[in-house]
Amino acid sequence: MLDIRNLKVLYGPIEAVHGISLRVEEGQCVTLLGPNGAGKSSTISAICGVAKATGDITFLGQDLLGTEIEDRVRAGISVSPEGRRIFSNLSVEANLQLGAGIRTDRDGIEADIDHWFTTFPILGERRTQSAGTLSGGEQQMLAIARALMAKPKILLLDEPSLGLAPRIVGQIFDMIEQLKSEGMTILLVEQNARQALRISDYAYLLNTGTIQAEGTTATLGQNDELMAKLTGLG
Amino acid sequence: MDYAIQQMVNALSFGAEYALLALGLAIVFSVMGLVNFAHGDVIAVGGYTMVAFAAIVTANPWIVILGAIVAAALTSVLLERVAFRPVRYADPTTGLLTAFGVSIVLQNLFLLFVSPRPIAVTSLYFMDVPIEMFGVQVSSLQLLESVTTVLVIVGLTLFLNRSVWGLAMRAASLDFEMVRLMGIRANRVFALAFLISGLLAGLACIFIMARRGSVDPHLGFNPVLKAFVACVVGGFGSLPGAVLGGFLLGAVEVGMLVLLPQEYGGMKDAFVFGIIALILVWRPNGILSPAVEKGDKL
Numbered sequence: 001m002l003d004i005r006n007l008k009v010l011y012g013p014i015e016a017v018h019g020i021s022l023r024v025e026e027g028q029c030v031t032l033l034g035p036n037g038a039g040k041s042s043t044i045s046a047i048c049g050v051a052k053a054t055g056d057i058t059f060l061g062q063d064l065l066g067t068e069i070e071d072r073v074r075a076g077i078s079v080s081p082e083g084r085r086i087f088s089n090l091s092v093e094a095n096l097q098l099g100a101g102i103r104t105d106r107d108g109i110e111a112d113i114d115h116w117f118t119t120f121p122i123l124g125e126r127r128t129q130s131a132g133t134l135s136g137g138e139q140q141m142l143a144i145a146r147a148l149m150a151k152p153k154i155l156l157l158d159e160p161s162l163g164l165a166p167r168i169v170g171q172i173f174d175m176i177e178q179l180k181s182e183g184m185t186i187l188l189v190e191q192n193a194r195q196a197l198r199i200s201d202y203a204y205l206l207n208t209g210t211i212q213a214e215g216t217t218a219t220l221g222q223n224d225e226l227m228a229k230l231t232g233l234g
Numbered sequence: 235m236d237y238a239i240q241q242m243v244n245a246l247s248f249g250a251e252y253a254l255l256a257l258g259l260a261i262v263f264s265v266m267g268l269v270n271f272a273h274g275d276v277i278a279v280g281g282y283t284m285v286a287f288a289a290i291v292t293a294n295p296w297i298v299i300l301g302a303i304v305a306a307a308l309t310s311v312l313l314e315r316v317a318f319r320p321v322r323y324a325d326p327t328t329g330l331l332t333a334f335g336v337s338i339v340l341q342n343l344f345l346l347f348v349s350p351r352p353i354a355v356t357s358l359y360f361m362d363v364p365i366e367m368f369g370v371q372v373s374s375l376q377l378l379e380s381v382t383t384v385l386v387i388v389g390l391t392l393f394l395n396r397s398v399w400g401l402a403m404r405a406a407s408l409d410f411e412m413v414r415l416m417g418i419r420a421n422r423v424f425a426l427a428f429l430i431s432g433l434l435a436g437l438a439c440i441f442i443m444a445r446r447g448s449v450d451p452h453l454g455f456n457p458v459l460k461a462f463v464a465c466v467v468g469g470f471g472s473l474p475g476a477v478l479g480g481f482l483l484g485a486v487e488v489g490m491l492v493l494l495p496q497e498y499g500g501m502k503d504a505f506v507f508g509i510i511a512l513i514l515v516w517r518p519n520g521i522l523s524p525a526v527e528k529g530d531k532l
């Protein structure tokens with residue numbers, strides 16, 4: 001579904017990602033692991049069209065490189081970015097409405113908003129409150145729900161568990177697992193290796209802008225040395 | 235007593251005009267971070283359109299007014315397309331210099347192709363008649379201006395809170411890139427901001443022209459200056475701030491006219507700016523300056 005070859009991500013003269021290749025098949029959950037500064041967010045940004053990149057990014061057979069951010073969303077790529085970036089000056093409901101900004105089916109949008117308010121009653125109770133008043137975990141749920149409002153074909157999640165209490169982290173991973181069981185294709189960026197590997201099919205280990213290891217989670221799980229290193233990171 | 239009420243009405247109507255002008259600057263600034271100093275020249279385009287319509291098309295004042303509003307709105311959108319789009323994501327200084335450039339170009343076009351001298355527009359005189367309300371003499375123009383501004387504020391508030399495009403504009407003022415990541419087209423958001431700004435310039439143009447009765451190439455200078463001051467006082471980027479700043483500026487100006495003895499009359503502006511400076515000492519970013527942080531970045 002998503003096929004990335006020889007991706008380099010550039011910030012002016014600085015190259016943050018040095019030609020990586022990765023694939024996400026339909027219905028899979030693929031995890032990108034790695035320490036701070038490894039280039040995980042840069043990779044996500046390149047897929048979204050936010051960061052300047054070279055190489056090949058093919059999504060559903062369509063070449064994405066050189067297309068605008070908006071067109072990639074319309075092609076079916078949604079993101080819950082690092083730091084969540086909810087619209088804190090708008091109401092919870094308005095955040096979801098904007099998430100559906102590319103849709104025109106008013107009734108469907110209403111129904112989906114109601115769906116999220118029943119799934120997360122806490123968001124429903126605060127539908128008219130400014131999203132900035134939500135806790136970190138609630139903001140993360142809102143960010144994921146907002147991304148899903150566009151009805152994407154692939155969901156990019158950049159460190160959804162960052163800075164959250166362990167109990168909330170569990171809830172977030174439950175939510176991701178639920179999405180996967182419903183057939184959503186997911187590219188997950190995480191530092192919480194144990195939890196991420198539990199729910200994903202395939203994983204890449206990124207460090208200093210290059211892929212250092214990759215494999216199905218089953219094979220990676222058998223590599224004790226690698227696992228010790230990974231869980232040490234998380 | 236009548237005199238006091240009279241002056242309060244004056245302050246309100248001045249304030250209404252400044253609020254209208256300031257909103258035009260603030261709406262563009264809030265989504266783009268650009269101080270559009272060409273806003274005043276968009277008003278002048280409206281003024282010259284009135285001249286052209288009155289001379290060539292019709293003397294019907296309503297059509298003249300409509301023509302001016304449409305011309306201002308189209309000019310504003312056109313300027314975004316040809317001048318501001320290339321510097322959209324550039325730093326604020328580049329945008330500011332571009333705006334000055336656009337302003338100078340427009341003024342020189344008026345000088346070259348129209349006339350350096352004021353041209354009279356008489357079609358709007360009918361708007362300014364004295365009427366009596368609650369025993370006080372007010373001008374119909376003042377009343378019209380205040381009512382229009384109130385309607386604009388109500389309409390804008392509804393639009394920004396109820397429509398998806400309005401919400402997108404508010405979201406864009408916080409995190410434009412994230413709005414694009416919702417698939418909402420940046421081009422549309424920018425065009426919309428300039429369209430609204432142009433419509434506000436067109437409305438302001440009507441009242442300015444009705445009061446002055448003529449247009450010259452520098453018509454826009456004073457309005458854009460007032461709008462800028464109102465935005466600075468209210469807090470740049472905040473729409474409620476622009477409204478508050480506008481009304482505050484109107485009140486301070488009229489207050490100075492009333493309070494200053496006759497022989498200091500010429501120093502009115504010095505006193506006005508003195509008070510503005512004091513407000514800025516108290517609140518350096520303006521009274522209602524918006525928060526600067528972007529979402530919940532870690």
Ligand SMILES: Nc1ncnc2c1ncn2[C@@H]1O[C@H](COP(=O)(O)OP(=O)(O)O)[C@@H](O)[C@H]1O
Binds near residue numbers: 016040
């Ligand atoms: N906007 C930017 N400008 C310049 N360098 C950046 C920018 N964003 C990230 N980098 C650099 O790129 C590298 C990878 O960063 P990032 O992709 O954020 O890593 P990760 O998400 O894995 O923690 C780091 O060295 C970082 O300093």
Ligand SMILES: [Mg+2]
Binds near residue numbers: 040042082159
């Ligand atoms: Mg990151």
